Amino acid sequence: MLLTPGLEAYSSDKEHKMSKLLEVKNLKTYFHTEGGVVKAVDGIFYHLDKQEIIGLVGESGCGKSVSQLSVMQLISTPGEIVDGEVIFEGQDLLKFEAHGPEMRSIRGAKIAMIFQEPMTSLNPVLTISQQLTEMLELHLKMSGEAARARAIELLGMVGIPSAEDRIDDYPHQFSGGMRQRVMIAMALSCSPEILIADEPTTAVDVTTQAQLLELMKDMVERFQASLVIVTHNLGVVARYAQRIYIMYAGRIVEEGTTKDIFGKPRHPYTMGLLKCIPRLDEEEGRKLVPIEGLPPNLINMPPTCAFLPRCSYKVGRCFEEPWPQLRHLHDHHYISCYADTEEMRSEPAAR
Amino acid sequence: MSLQQDEAILDIRDLKMYFPVTRGLLRRKVADVKAVDGVTFKIRRGETLGLVGESGCGKTTIGRCVLRLYQPTSGTIFFEGEDISSLPESKVRRIRSKMALIFQDPYSSLDPRQNAGSIVGEPLKIHQWVSAQAEYNDRVEHLFRLVGLDPSMEDRFPHEFSGGQRQRIGVARALACEPSLIVCDEPISALDVSIQAQIINLLEELQEGIKGLTYLFIAHDLSVVKHISDRVAVMYLGHIVEITKSRTLYENPLHPYTKALLSAVPIADPFVEEKRERIILKGEVPTPLNPPPGCSFHPRCFMAIPECRQAVPPLHDVGGEHEVACIRV
Numbered sequence: 001m002l003l004t005p006g007l008e009a010y011s012s013d014k015e016h017k018m019s020k021l022l023e024v025k026n027l028k029t030y031f032h033t034e035g036g037v038v039k040a041v042d043g044i045f046y047h048l049d050k051q052e053i054i055g056l057v058g059e060s061g062c063g064k065s066v067s068q069l070s071v072m073q074l075i076s077t078p079g080e081i082v083d084g085e086v087i088f089e090g091q092d093l094l095k096f097e098a099h100g101p102e103m104r105s106i107r108g109a110k111i112a113m114i115f116q117e118p119m120t121s122l123n124p125v126l127t128i129s130q131q132l133t134e135m136l137e138l139h140l141k142m143s144g145e146a147a148r149a150r151a152i153e154l155l156g157m158v159g160i161p162s163a164e165d166r167i168d169d170y171p172h173q174f175s176g177g178m179r180q181r182v183m184i185a186m187a188l189s190c191s192p193e194i195l196i197a198d199e200p201t202t203a204v205d206v207t208t209q210a211q212l213l214e215l216m217k218d219m220v221e222r223f224q225a226s227l228v229i230v231t232h233n234l235g236v237v238a239r240y241a242q243r244i245y246i247m248y249a250g251r252i253v254e255e256g257t258t259k260d261i262f263g264k265p266r267h268p269y270t271m272g273l274l275k276c277i278p279r280l281d282e283e284e285g286r287k288l289v290p291i292e293g294l295p296p297n298l299i300n301m302p303p304t305c306a307f308l309p310r311c312s313y314k315v316g317r318c319f320e321e322p323w324p325q326l327r328h329l330h331d332h333h334y335i336s337c338y339a340d341t342e343e344m345r346s347e348p349a350a351r
Numbered sequence: 352m353s354l355q356q357d358e359a360i361l362d363i364r365d366l367k368m369y370f371p372v373t374r375g376l377l378r379r380k381v382a383d384v385k386a387v388d389g390v391t392f393k394i395r396r397g398e399t400l401g402l403v404g405e406s407g408c409g410k411t412t413i414g415r416c417v418l419r420l421y422q423p424t425s426g427t428i429f430f431e432g433e434d435i436s437s438l439p440e441s442k443v444r445r446i447r448s449k450m451a452l453i454f455q456d457p458y459s460s461l462d463p464r465q466n467a468g469s470i471v472g473e474p475l476k477i478h479q480w481v482s483a484q485a486e487y488n489d490r491v492e493h494l495f496r497l498v499g500l501d502p503s504m505e506d507r508f509p510h511e512f513s514g515g516q517r518q519r520i521g522v523a524r525a526l527a528c529e530p531s532l533i534v535c536d537e538p539i540s541a542l543d544v545s546i547q548a549q550i551i552n553l554l555e556e557l558q559e560g561i562k563g564l565t566y567l568f569i570a571h572d573l574s575v576v577k578h579i580s581d582r583v584a585v586m587y588l589g590h591i592v593e594i595t596k597s598r599t600l601y602e603n604p605l606h607p608y609t610k611a612l613l614s615a616v617p618i619a620d621p622f623v624e625e626k627r628e629r630i631i632l633k634g635e636v637p638t639p640l641n642p643p644p645g646c647s648f649h650p651r652c653f654m655a656i657p658e659c660r661q662a663v664p665p666l667h668d669v670g671g672e673h674e675v676a677c678i679r680v
Contacts, residue, residue, distance in 0.1 A: 059543040177635050205405035206571065207632045210615035214631055232544055235574075235617030239624045258621045276548035278578035280618050284598055288578070290548035294513050 020087075021226055022048040022071070022111075022194060027084035029063070029070045032077075036299040040066040040079070042250035045326065048194065053220065053227045055237030055258070058247035059295055064230045067247075068196050072107050073098040088194075109139040112187035114216075116199040118179035122171040128155070128182055129167040132189060139190045154185040157222075158215060177208035184216060191223050198230045213240060234277060238262055243332065246270045249296050249306035255326060256333035266342060267335040268313040305337070313339040359393040359429070360532055360565050361417065366390045366426035366436075368412050372640065384639050386412040388589035389426075391666065396531070399558065399566040401580030401597065403573055403612075405636055408586040410569045414534040417567065418452055419443045431531065448478040451525035455537035457517035461509040467520050468505030471495065474527040494523040498553060515546035522553060526561075534567045539575065551579055573616045577601055582672070585609045588639055588647040591666060595673040605675045607654045646677070654679045 029041040041063040048054055058064045070081050073093065086093040088111070096102040115121040123131055132154065133147040142150060148167070155163035158181040171179055180200065187195055197216060201209035217240055220227045229237055237244050237258065244261045246254040246269065254267035265271045275289040293310040303322045308314055317338040326334040335341075367390075369383040387409040394400045402410045415421045417428060419435060428436040435446055451474075454460035461470055472491045474480070481487045495502040498519040509517055518538065525533050535554065539547040558564045570576050576583055577597045584594040585608065593606040604610045611630040618624055632651045637643055643650050649659035658678060666674040 059545060175635055205636070206573070206615045207405060207611060208635060210629070211631055214629075233617070234544075234619035238619045238621045239617040262619060262621050273544060274619065276545055277619060278548075278551070278574045279620070280574045280577060280601055280613065280616055281620075281623060282578065286578075288548040288552055290552055291545040292549075294515070295543065295545070 019050045020047050021050045021052075023085075023087040024067075024071065025085040025087070027067060027070055027086065028082045029066050029075055029079060030082050031079045033299070038298045039250050039301060040298060041070060042301075043083075044247070044250075044252050046245050046252060046255070048226050048228060051220070051224055051226055052243070053217070053229065053241050055241035055244040056228060056230045056247060057232065057234060057237055057244060059232055061295060061298065062247040063250040063298075064247050065198050068113065068198055068228065068230055071196070072111060072113060073103050074107075105139070108135060108192075109190040110192050111194045111196065112190070112192040113196040113198060114180070114183050114187050114200050116202050118176060118183050118203065119171065121183060122179060124171055127168050127170055128174075132167075132182075132186055135186060135189045151185075151189070154189055155182070158182070158185045158188075158219070159211075160185075176204050177212065180204060180208075180212055181215065184212070184219060188219055188223055188225075192225055194226050194228065195220055196228045196230065199232070200229070201233075201236070202231075209236075234262075234273065246273075249301065250298060251306070251323065251336065252326065253307065253337070254333075254335045256329075257331070260331070260333045264333075264342075266329060266333070267337050268311045268339070268341060269307050271341065272310075272312075311339075313337075313341050315339045358395050360396040360431060360563075361394040361567070362427075362429035363393070363413075363417070364391050364427045364429075366413065366416060366428065367424045368409070368416055368421055369424045382640060385589050385642065386639060387416065387423075388642075389663075390586075390589075390591050392584055392591060392594060394532075394565055394567060396563050396565055397558070398581045399568055399579055401576035401583040402567060402569045402586060403571065403576045403583060404586035405571060405612075407588075407636060407639060409589040409639070410586050411536055413586075414452070414536050414567060414569050417532075417534055418447065418450055444478075448474070448480065448528040449530050450532040450534065451528070451530040453518075453521050453525045453533060453535045453538045456541050457514055457521055458509075458541070460521055461517055463509050466506050466508055467500075467512070468495075470509070470520055471505075471523045471527060474524060478528050480528045490527070494526060497526060497557070498523045513546075514542050515549055518542060518550050519553065522550070522557070526557070529561075531563055532565045532567065534569065536569045537571070538568075540570065540572065547575070551575065555579065573612060574618075585612065588636065588642050590647065590663070590676060592648065592677070593673075593675045594666065595671075595675075599671065599673055603673075605669065605673070605680045606677050607652050607679070608648050611653075 024046050027041055027044050031038040031040055044067055056064045069075055071086050075081055081094060084094060129151060132151040136142045136147040136150055152163045152167055155167060160166055160178060160181055201212050229241060231237060241258050243257050245252045248269050254270045261270060265274055272291040276291055278288060291310050296306045305318055305323045308318050315338055324336045324338055326336045328334055366387055368387040369385050371380045372382040372384060373379060374381045390413060402413060404410050416423045423436050426436060427434050430446060468491050471494050472487055475487055475490055481490055492502040500519050539550050542550060568576060568579055580597045582595060583597045583600045584591045587608050593609045604613055611632045614628060614630045634651050645660040645662055646664050649655040664676045664678050666676045668674050
């Protein structure tokens with residue numbers, strides 16, 4: 001693959017890292033619709049280290065969920081993974097058939113996923129026991145008795161009281177928070193290397209959200225797994241993630257450690273997001289600064305930066321040249337932007 | 352600021368709203384869901400009161416009782432000095448022109464077959480607020496401008512607008528008859544993060560511009576509620592457990608549930624998060640069908656003592672416009 005200068009710097013900087021568990025390169029997932037091609041994910045690069053928690057943050061439609069479904073090869077027509085590599089344990093997962101035996105042995109077993117809506121991701125006509133033991137029997141080749149015992153153990157681990165009695169219940173007999181605990185138990189049942197949590201707490205209440213996030217953090221520590229938190233909630237990643245990727249219109253626009261992203265954000269979109277959310281600890285009378293305009297329609301996108309129409313830092317190059325690749329700032333901090341936002345920061349803020 | 356009785360635009364006393372649970376062919380009542388169980392609070396003219404709590408705590412039910420979309424089981428609701436809790440249905444419409452509602456979902460709360468202009472103008476017709484067609488047209492145009500929409504979009508249908516624009520239409524419709532009170536029921540939770548701020552700012556600017564405009568702002572997101580409200584009431588299972596100025600609520604929360612709720616909300620700042628205390632509550636919110644005896648929070652409370660089971664603690668004033676319902680405080 002021919003790399004643009006930006007990309008070369010990006011790859012070489014990261015070579016020293018040996019603990020990379022998952023590496024996604026130039027992933028592109030397009031949806032072929034009647035209206036045109038929707039470039040839901042359009043060339044993203046990211047990686048995940050062993051026992052690391054990363055956050056993938058963006059608004060609805062930015063491609064954060066589609067990127068994760070692509071890693072799991074769970075994209076169905078009209079969607080198509082058109083390019084890219086997903087390197088896991090030295091193999092490119094995208095070379096495997098989506099429904100082939102290799103992918104099946106990885107999906108759910110080595111890379112597991114927790115979905116947003118726990119009611120629709122559990123089968124309503126099967127008991128919890130049937131759904132949990134199925135995975136154990138299939139992936140770990142456990143016998144019925146052993147699988148049931150393990151399932152009860154897992155339910156206890158995720159904090160379901162009197163698990164032996166509840167294992168034969170149906171999903172509707174559990175509350176939303178409890179169902180999400182069942183989902184966590186199910187995702188962890190085969191001791192996966194990677195747990196992908198796609199908006200895991202959007203459908204639950206705030207005190208339940210706190211319980212579930214703590215549980216997930218404890219569980220990935222216990223299972224020595226890595227966690228990808230996909231969310232639109234900046235607070236959640238500020239609390240739990242070590243590194244953060246900010247996505248906009250199908251691309252990653254900023255990448256950095258959590259402290260860099262929140263302490264020294266450099267992409268205009270990240271900076272805008274932080275200025276437009278209310279914070280519990282804010283000064284009284286603080287005015288929110290909304291990001292004007294709307295997220296773009298992903299059909300027929302112009303080649304220039306998708307954030308350009310909403311950007312208050314735009315420079316001449318932004319209009320003439322294509323959307324830039326990620327460029328290295330320092331350590332683990334990258335942005336895809338031509339403007340020197342640090343220098344210009346005082347200017348738009350004064351407006 | 353000293354308060355006089357007549358300054359309160361809304362004065363709710365011991366409001367109860369029970370929904371009967373019926374069973375069998377004869378729809379025999381077997382129990383009550385006590386959605387709101389004895390709530391007392393006031394809102395001053397021109398202020399924003401935030402009502403926050405988790406799903407099922409009764410916050411939306413209060414909003415609906417205020418608008419008389421529900422007939423309260425008991426209690427009184429004084430709106431601009433008049434008890435509206437037992438007004439006959441025929442007179443309810445009159446007061447509804449002075450109060451309005453902004454809904455959560457800007458997709459389902461606008462009629463897809465009505466154009467934006469007629470959605471915004473409909474309250475004017477219903478309440479016969481305008482007498483001539485020209486006056487109607489002017490008013491609709493004015494309302495569009497007020498919420499930051501181009502009046503040339505009046506002929507468009509809801510599906511032609513984005514989520515944020517649709518919510519602006521909802522706000523314009525609420526403002527149509529110059530209401531003095533707007534009940535905002537989760538007005539931004541269906542919107543994208545970058546759009547939420549636009550609507551929050553719009554609501555704040557409207558309040559600055561329209562003298563005496565009062566909001567009852569219902570939401571589950573504590574950061575948003577704290578941002579927009581002057582005072583905040585925290586609800587748990589049909590009761591208000593704490594009510595105070597929004598700043599005091601954050602700086603000096605007294606009720607254990609408020610403390611837990613605040614600590615559960617992550618702050619988008621890793622430097623702050625590092626130092627924060629986290630209270631992880633046990634269990635989940637019990638069903639309002641069969642609430643625990645005494646203080647309904649006691650089974651999950653980290654400060655509970657046996658006495659908590661005995662009686663529902665009333666709100667008591669701890670000074671500085673701060674009321675809390677807990678016997679340990």
